Amino acid sequence: MKVKILSFFKNLSVTRKVMLGIITLLVFGYMFCLPRQLFHVPYSTVVTDRNEELLGARIASDGQWRFPPRKTTPEKIKQCLITFEDKHFHHHWGVNPLSIGRAIYQNTKHKRIISGGSTLTMQTIRLSRNESRTFGEKIIEMIWATRLEFRASKEEILSMYVSHAPFGGNVVGLDAAAWRYFGHSAEELSWAESAMLAVLPNAPAMIHLSKGRKMLLSKRNRLLKQLLEEKIIDSSTYELAVTEPLPDEPHPLPQIAPHLVSHFYKERNGQYTRSTIDRGIQTHIEDLAERWSNEFNRSDIRNLAILVIDIPANQVIAYCGNVHFDRKQSGNQVDVIQAPRSTGSILKPFLYYAMLQEGSLLPDMLLPDIPININGFTPQNFSLQYEGAVPASEALARSLNIPAVMMLQRYGVPKFHNFLQQTGFKTITRPSSHYGLSLILGGAEATLWDVTNVYAQMGRALVPDLTPRLTKEKEAKITEAKDEDEEEKEEKKTARHTYIWDKGAVWQTFNALKEVNRPEEIDWKSIPSMQAIAWKTGTSYGFRDAWAVGVTPRYAIGVWVGNATGEGKPGLVGAQTAGPVLFDIFNYLPASSWFERPTGVFVDAEVCRQSGHLKGRFCEETDTVLILPAGLRTDACPYHHLITLAADEKHRVYENCANTEPVFQKSWFTLPPVWEWYYKQHHPEYRPLPPFKAGCGEDTFQPMQFIYPPINAHIKLPKQLDGSKGFLTVELAHTDPNATVFWHLDDTYLMQTQDFHKISLQPAPGKHSLTAVDGEGNTVSTTFFIE
Template identity: 55%
Template sequence: MSKSLNVNKRKAWRYLRYFLAFFFILFFFCLPKQLFDDPFSSVVLDREGVLMGARIAPDGQWRFPLESEIPSKLKKCIIRFEDDYFYYHWGINPISISKAFVSNLKARKVVRGGSTITMQTIRMARRQPRTILEKMKEAIWATRLEFRYSKDQILNLYASHAPFGGNVVGYSAASWRYFGHTATALSWAEAATLAVLPNAPSAIHLSKERESLKLKRDKLLRKLYEKGDISETDYLLAKEEELPHEPLALPQLAPHLVDKLALESPQKEVITTIDAGLQSKMEALLNEWNRKYQQHHIKDIAAILIDVETSEVLAYHGNSGFSTKRVGSQVDIIQSPRSTGSILKPFLLAAMLDEGKLLVNQLLPDIPININGFTPQNFSLRYEGAVPAAEAISRSLNIPSVYMLKDYSVPKFYDKLKKLGLSTLTKPAGHYGLSLILGGAEGKLGEITAAYMHIAQIALGKSSTYPKYRLGEEDILWKPTYSAGSSWQTLDVLKEVNRPGEIAWKMLPSIQTIAWKTGTSHGFRDGWAVGVTPKYAVGVWVGNATGEGNAELVGGRVAGPVLFDIFNALPSSKWFERPKDAFVDAEVCRQSGYLKSRFCNDVDTVLILSQGIRTPSCPYHHLVHLTPDEKYRVYTSCLDSEETIEKSWFTLPPVWEWYYKAVHPSYQVLPPFKEGCGEDYRQPMQFIYPQMNAEILLAKQLEGSEGSLTLDLVHSNKEAIIYWHMDGNYLGETQFIHKFTISPKDGEHNVTVVDNQGNTQSVHFSTTSKL
């Protein structure tokens, strides 16, 4: 009998151990690995944690991602209102449950709850009907939850998933929706209001049950005072605070950026480099300009502000009118490819200076050009024959820039732009050709502004930094694309660009020095202005996102004033210091900008980049021998040496000369050779139009007659007689003005001219009358 009893006891204990093990396993695994699977809103903050904007969660709720810690005021309010013994129980409070049971039994209805904060957290996660069995499950899960998380983590889970009325979930979203600021800035009255809302979220309808809500809040404030959590002064002041009247709209700073980051990092909290104060200031300024420009049918405007020292984006205005839903207002111009116009020209200047291909004031041709049908023109539709490289860039002249690119090479410049971070160059270099420098490619405002910032950073002496503008925490290094010397000299050229609407701006000491450049796309569709100082880089775009052109859309006129308005709102800084050891002394021809040749008389000793020593000497000064009256040139063998004058003469090629002398009255044309005393060693005449191998379309006239073209030639001797021939046939002669109109048939043609001194010149071209 005793033996049988012992066997039964052992079995009983074995079964008990099995049951306890089964219960422990069931208890251990009863709680899901992820308690809540609710989707979050996408939240974007500035550098200091200020809310810039948010996008609603996929389930239509305003539910912000979990904060690391619940603010202390709200923590105290929730605990005093919901669960005074929160820090002393293991998920269930038997005393509270017993009191609730007695109260509800006496009232014969539910008048008091016994759930702890932990149990309420479980109830929100399970979302099951409230039954006795469900209460038991909640109690078990709550106990298990206490073993997984700390008390503060559980409290944060509760406050972050509690309903706060309407479609507002969690204290972070509620703080912004009802009070317009972060939860860390809650007053005692605001914290108490949020603490009582989950108990009766329908009360926040704000037009209903306001008195009941206020009574609950004030009762909680009284309890906080009695428990010693707040002073009497805090209590009395808190009671006087009004309840919110209606939910507030969330902030809408940089909405295009918020959209971008919400798409890239959905359901997350993203901390950006944006400065909310600067962002608000820039948005107000740009919206004012936008209202002004809309009167002229220019509807869109965008700008970006970057800190040069850190590469951090401080302000980001993708476009104006985001909330208006106006056509085009949703387009983020900062990220949109747009025709670049002339905005890329400084990068070509820097590249050529860097490689010793020209000096900064070296003369460049400004004459008509036709390269395989590509016939660019200056914005003014005029030519000046020759201009210094620096002036060509500061005045944004197209023709000299094309000649620069032709000399430098399109593929090399294309690769340079790619290294600068321009992601929009998606086709081979040959696709863009020489038009690359005049807007033949597209660029993004953000990337182009960052490229200007790049030059400024190099001029400051940075050896490595961030490659593009930074919006978050990415940390990728790049190698400088230019030398410090060429970067500094390019910026020095750009600071000479004339400012819009200002007279004698250089004489105003209060205006900060800015290196800047404008651009206007073909068809007047895009107006650009980008500027840099040692502290900031600013990029501005003005136009119509739909691509509609407007004759007033000129970069200097519309984007320039906006650029300087932004800079005027920013702290000024000292100009870039010239890099040490990057420059050397050199003698430079004052007229041509080239290194001095042996025939240059007017010479300046200036600082040039050390690689500039490789550039050629002046090709435009020649030693000539003149008759005593300086009317004719002669060979020294023609007259006695005593009867000749030896003189250095500045001479440009014939076509250059033709246009140059019109804007430079002091230019002296080289005298002709005295008859019998020599012949010109250079070609005295040159075709202006057409250029060699040009392809010409001859449109028929309205009455049906064949189209025509006018041949145009210049000769250094204004009295020369020119004899014209085409395809072996004599056409006629001209004197003084050398123009000849012809109506050739479709096909290839050769025109040859001969002057009365026997000099010849030919040009080959083709014509067609078919489109």
């Protein structure tokens, strides 16, 4: 075969060889004349909800409303375009010789261009090239049009045309035209609307809503008449269509979830994005946010953000980044959902969970709630009061600061810092030493996106239908579909922020959080219609940020209230601002039952009823409760002691004391002196340990403890109003309310106190030693530094 071909070429004359070469070049030129990508134009950023209803769009970089290309064309607009522009569209190969001949005849006869003879395929090529209309350009259009017919189907060609055809002004493409002129999608166009849009690209500059309306109406109705004559529409449809008025002026595009649209404008500029947002829920949430914002504005609180996550679907269904997007002031343009803000107390449940999970805490274990000073860090409760000791679950539900700090000190800041990073807090990037113990009280910043997502992860761990197939937790999706490259990028992005949640610890954490007092201050448990919600609030230092996050088996909702500019306001408290908004949203959404208790993850344990610790040797009142197996490693109750009492029950004695009457032994609940000092003020049932009867024993239990200052505290004395040096107030707790205490500073006797053991000092700068001695000879000392 190869020999025959070579022989054939040898036998050809030079002229024929040249002709064959030219033909070959022309064939190759024809094959490769059409660019792989026809249109090189910028597109608008378009975002829809889960049902492809438009949420909003951002104009293309060239100032045109040009939506991303369509893949199909609605049937009505298809029929109108073919009838008006190219009746033989489905029967030619890009060029219609009859139309070209007719155009040449008409243009020659009238000595001007009155007909182009272009098919829809040729018009598509002209739109892509955007060159001057000359005879030579017409030839190129014809060649490219036939080539396009070999590459694309008729449906694809028509979609290219309707996606790039001009529709007057800066409106390009069918989708933009449908929304701008009629305020709805192209799929919802009526016959009259479709006919109007079909005639617009024919002369978009001459026919416009504000000029040439009569010509536009005439052309539209003429096209409708053609549709009737060709039996594409019936007479009743035609009569209704011709009575439809033309739109008066372009409609503004929807502005739903504008901050989300702006987010995609930055992330996926010029693309079409189908989000997971539910437009109905989104619009209700935005209306609700505006109502609450108007209320908060009275207190000069101007910004509010809301995020709603569908837990079973792992999708964001409402995204309100802020309020009043159209007002370019007061930080309304800031997308607060993505903005790092001080966390306040919103991280406390994660510490509670982590300690339950590792077995260093039981749900109701007593925690200290007393004045503390840790290297100059002196946290206080929001109420500025102390209760001595509080069960851990109650401390979480009431958001007490001092128990949380003591928990973090015990758990370890570096370990908790690492835990937060693993679960998905991407803004906690500085070393743990930078945050210190303030990490649990708002010393770090987080976004509403991260906070709500991590709470949603916890809730998702308890949804039975999801837990078997989830090997790791991911952030909630905000788009329905992405291409493979984007999915791979998302996997790499979130791979560092994954964590497998312990279902038992999550369930116990949520059980504590559902006891948080609600804003309406009612007994929600007594009302059957009210659902249980695990929720937590947070207020940052200086009243700059108010948080509220709530979780049910169906939804995780995050709310932030404040000023995007960072201004603090006295009334900006999570429970008073963000909390009511949170419950307003939950009241709107469908209710769900409470989380089912996980099976096979708990063990029975006997726990001291008073201390919440595992039962000790001398604990008499106990409860059998479910705890995590890791909780069996916690200490037994250290607060119950076996003591020997005299017959009067008012004194302790040694069992073999010769000076006493018959004695008996009893278990006694005893807290450390400072704990006891505050605890008994809130628990009248608490009985301090009785003193030893004279001659019948010596106390080995330290009855005194300094409340302030703690040992090795560094103290700066405040200045008084007149500029003079201020005072240091020291305080001591004694288990015996009738005790007399003698005070010594640096071996110098100062004074004695009774009942209330509190004195004021004015020590010089430097190191000092403070000693207190009671009437029984008990001594306690502390050291502090005056700066």
